[in-house]
Amino acid sequence: MSLDYVTLDLLRQNHPAWRLLRSDHAPLVASFLHRVFVAPNVRTMAQSDLAEALEDELFGLRERLGEDAFPKPALEYLNDWGGNDTHGFAILDSMRKLAGHQHSAIEDYYGIPRAGISPS
Numbered sequence: 001m002s003l004d005y006v007t008l009d010l011l012r013q014n015h016p017a018w019r020l021l022r023s024d025h026a027p028l029v030a031s032f033l034h035r036v037f038v039a040p041n042v043r044t045m046a047q048s049d050l051a052e053a054l055e056d057e058l059f060g061l062r063e064r065l066g067e068d069a070f071p072k073p074a075l076e077y078l079n080d081w082g083g084n085d086t087h088g089f090a091i092l093d094s095m096r097k098l099a100g101h102q103h104s105a106i107e108d109y110y111g112i113p114r115a116g117i118s119p120s
């Protein structure tokens with residue numbers, strides 16, 4: 001792939017990883033997924049445990065940033081990031097490429113196969 005301006009600008013506009021980095025919630029998504037999956041090398045997590053972990057994260061952020069910082073419940077954010085839709089799965093797939101040893105508990109919950117990743 002060429003790294004010229006036109007190519008990179010198209011990626012910035014259309015690629016899910018670039019969209020994630022441009023989003024207002026990019027620091028939350030990246031730090032949360034890193035803390036929960038990458039740092040401890042966790043490969044699977046039940047959706048309820050994932051939602052609980054995110055709820056704890058949101059609680060701490062709201063205490064520091066104010067109640068309006070992240071107004072939705074954790075499960076809504078999880079569905080935004082990787083619910084049963086193509087954009088969410090593309091974001092999770094991009095995160096997986098950055099940390100290839102992990103996979104999505106949300107994808108597992110919905111029974112979506114992971115392309116190019118064999119089951120453990």
